[in-house]
Amino acid sequence: xxxxxxxxxxxxxxxxxxxxxxxxxxxxxxxxxxxxxxxxxxxxxxxxxxxxxxxxxxxxxxxxxxxxxxxxxxxxxxxxxxxxxxxxxxxxxxxxxxxxxxxxxxxxxxxxxxxxxxxxxxxxxxxxxxxxxxxxxxxxxxxxxxxxxxxxxxxxxxxxxxxxxxxxxxxxxxxxxxxxxxxxxxxxxxxxxxxxxxxxxxxxxxxxxxxxxxxxxxxxxxxxxxxxxxxxxxxxxxxxxxxxxxxxxxxxxxxxxxxxxxxxxxxxxxxxxxxxxxxxxxxxxxxxxxxxxxxxxxxxxxxxxxxxxxxxxxxxxxxxxxxxxxxxx
Amino acid sequence: xxxxxxxxxxxxxxxxxxxxxxxxxxxxxxxxxxxxxxxxxxxxxxxxxxxxxxxxxxxxxxxxxxxxxxxxxxxxxxxxxxxxxxxxxxxxxxxxxxxxxxxxxxxxxxxxxxxxxxxxxxxxxxxxxxxxxxxxxxxxxxxxxxxxxxxxxxxxxxxxxxxxxxxxxxxxxxxxxxxxxxxxxxxxxxxxxxxxxxxxxxxxxxxxxxxxxxxxxxxxxxxxxxxxxxxxxxxxxxxxxxxxxxxxxxxxxxxxxxxxxxxxxxxxxxxxxxxxxxxxxxxxxxxxxxxxxxxxxxxxxxxxxxxxxxxxxxxxxxxxxxxxxxxxx
Numbered sequence: 001x002x003x004x005x006x007x008x009x010x011x012x013x014x015x016x017x018x019x020x021x022x023x024x025x026x027x028x029x030x031x032x033x034x035x036x037x038x039x040x041x042x043x044x045x046x047x048x049x050x051x052x053x054x055x056x057x058x059x060x061x062x063x064x065x066x067x068x069x070x071x072x073x074x075x076x077x078x079x080x081x082x083x084x085x086x087x088x089x090x091x092x093x094x095x096x097x098x099x100x101x102x103x104x105x106x107x108x109x110x111x112x113x114x115x116x117x118x119x120x121x122x123x124x125x126x127x128x129x130x131x132x133x134x135x136x137x138x139x140x141x142x143x144x145x146x147x148x149x150x151x152x153x154x155x156x157x158x159x160x161x162x163x164x165x166x167x168x169x170x171x172x173x174x175x176x177x178x179x180x181x182x183x184x185x186x187x188x189x190x191x192x193x194x195x196x197x198x199x200x201x202x203x204x205x206x207x208x209x210x211x212x213x214x215x216x217x218x219x220x221x222x223x224x225x226x227x228x229x230x231x232x233x234x235x236x237x238x239x240x241x242x243x244x245x246x247x248x249x250x251x252x253x254x255x256x257x258x259x260x261x262x263x264x265x266x267x268x269x270x271x272x273x274x275x276x277x278x279x280x281x282x283x284x285x286x287x288x289x290x291x292x293x294x295x296x297x298x299x300x301x302x303x304x305x306x307x308x309x310x311x312x313x314x315x316x317x318x319x320x321x322x323x324x325x326x327x328x329x
Numbered sequence: 330x331x332x333x334x335x336x337x338x339x340x341x342x343x344x345x346x347x348x349x350x351x352x353x354x355x356x357x358x359x360x361x362x363x364x365x366x367x368x369x370x371x372x373x374x375x376x377x378x379x380x381x382x383x384x385x386x387x388x389x390x391x392x393x394x395x396x397x398x399x400x401x402x403x404x405x406x407x408x409x410x411x412x413x414x415x416x417x418x419x420x421x422x423x424x425x426x427x428x429x430x431x432x433x434x435x436x437x438x439x440x441x442x443x444x445x446x447x448x449x450x451x452x453x454x455x456x457x458x459x460x461x462x463x464x465x466x467x468x469x470x471x472x473x474x475x476x477x478x479x480x481x482x483x484x485x486x487x488x489x490x491x492x493x494x495x496x497x498x499x500x501x502x503x504x505x506x507x508x509x510x511x512x513x514x515x516x517x518x519x520x521x522x523x524x525x526x527x528x529x530x531x532x533x534x535x536x537x538x539x540x541x542x543x544x545x546x547x548x549x550x551x552x553x554x555x556x557x558x559x560x561x562x563x564x565x566x567x568x569x570x571x572x573x574x575x576x577x578x579x580x581x582x583x584x585x586x587x588x589x590x591x592x593x594x595x596x597x598x599x600x601x602x603x604x605x606x607x608x609x610x611x612x613x614x615x616x617x618x619x620x621x622x623x624x625x626x627x628x629x630x631x632x633x634x635x636x637x638x639x640x641x642x643x644x645x646x647x648x649x650x651x652x653x654x655x656x657x658x
Contacts, residue, residue, distance in 0.1 A: 067514035068518060184513055185490050287619050288615045290616050291617055327656045
């Protein structure tokens with residue numbers, strides 16, 4: 001918890017975060033998590049001070065999702081090794097309630113495996129799944145921004161199957177869905193069009209053999225070729241986090257999606273869109289549909305927030321105050 | 330759509346619904362679905378007129394949920410046959426977007442199979458998954474009440490795995506989860522404690538053999554014995570909707586849970602609680618956390634709504650008006 005008796009100076013904290021100072025990143029995330037009014041003002045200044053070109057134009061924000069038990073944490077550990085070998089600094093935000101990182105078993109085997117690879121270019125933060133409305137906690141977006149300011153890759157690990165509404169794909173550049181062999185239900189959700197198609201599909205535990213190959217071929221069967229030339233073609237890969245096979249190819253596919261987004265000039269657009277949606281979602285949770293209508297309606301709000309993007313906390317507070325001032329009319 | 334030029338008289342409509350008049354049930358459901366102010370007033374009067382002892386003290390409200398492709402619709406058809414043989418009148422509310430009943434394939438094989446068993450004691454209504462916040466459309470509760478007034482059994486069919494927040498178990502007396510052979514992801518969600526434990530578990534397509542038996546034994550492995558003598562012991566069954574095996578036993582288990590609820594004196598309590606939660610959820614969607622606080626806070630609101638239960642639309646409207654009147658202060 002933050003000791004507000006010696007409040008951090010947001011400007012110098014932002015500078016240290018940008019210098020990849022791990023203790024500054026930890027302090028900044030604590031500040032974002034602090035609900036006291038003074039802390040919220042400092043947090044708003046912090047976010048406003050982070051370099052905009054990093055938040056909206058660089059880095060790679062990756063969502064890793066899938067059912068519990070699919071081996072997301074082991075796969076994260078294996079990916080971190082590849083990324084570190086490639087010289088990339090990595091921040092991990094784990095919001096999976098079944099994960100050994102964010103869940104109860106903090107000293108579980110997989111975390112220890114992960115820890116053995118930790119150096120000062122890897123940062124892990126776990127986030128309890130406080131899930132007011134949507135499951136994904138409101139802190140995920142601002143915390144992702146702080147991490148984007150510090151690291152080359154920011155990975156958000158969540159649990160999910162078929163849950164469009166609490167989907168990490170609403171927050172990240174590239175969504176990677178991790179299936180386990182015999183992930184029959186996930187395949188059905190994809191087939192039925194209930195689950196959002198991810199950008200990269202991977203069957204973990206590929207060493208299991210026949211079951212993994214069957215699952216992979218079923219998943220491939222749910223993927224359609226791109227409608228237009230130049231559209232993204234979703235790859236479906238096999239990997240084994242424990243044997244270390246297929247991890248380089250997975251990292252390559254994730255990076256290829258990032259390169260595709262950049263080639264399309266889409267990166268700044270989607271980041272600004274995510275932020276606008278995050279702001280509108282928080283207003284919706286606080287003031288309901290009534291509040292959104294009072295503020296001019298969802299689509300006008302989204303458009304204005306994408307048009308003139310600013311610090312998310314400041315924009316949120318300004319809309320919040322506008323509602324509270326207007327509600328008497 | 331309702332022709333408001335000849336508005337139905339809510340009192341006589343309620344009487345016809347209670348007499349199991351199928352066209353009256355259809356009219357009543359249309360009325361609940363009509364968003365025009367005059368229709369909403371009539372709908373509120375209709376709900377207020379339905380016999381309270383049927384809404385809160387009798388009938389059986391059953392939720393059937395599971396991944397797409399698990400065969401929920403075929404299982405519904407098979408259960409309907411058993412219930413009809415037992416002389417029970419059945420209403421079905423299908424809110425599963427992947428279901429042949431509510432989904433696109435209205436003339437699909439399974440619906441035709443179901444239709445062949447239809448008599449005037451079976452009523453089916455499909456509901457598009459409009460899912461504002463929670464996935465389960467706001468109409469499900471009031472429609473369930475109308476059906477409870479008319480039929481002995483009301484079955485709500487939804488799609489889901491691990492989605493606590495859009496869970497049909499928040500609306501029904503007995504939740505039955507339908508797994509398919511190789512329902513690996515559902516098992517993981519149950520194991521990880523992310524998915525609510527249902528009251529009855531059934532593996533459909535039991536004719537598939539080995540895979541079904543393996544899934545059944547894995548599901549049984551996730552179930553704990555009751556903590557206290559007299560607590561409900563969740564059964565895990567095998568069935569085959571297409572071969573017709575295990576259906577009687579499934580109907581018996583579902584009925585046993587209803588008998589257990591009655592023996593505990595819990596039926597009126599949970600129905601009133603569902604209704605209170607439905608009202609608070611709608612207020613939350615419309616006015617946000619701010620609205621709920623303005624109205625005295627969630628737990629006080631829930632307690633007062635459970636204490637003095639009334640017609641859900643009237644209670645909702647009265648709280649809505651209280652918020653709109655107070656917000657200027």
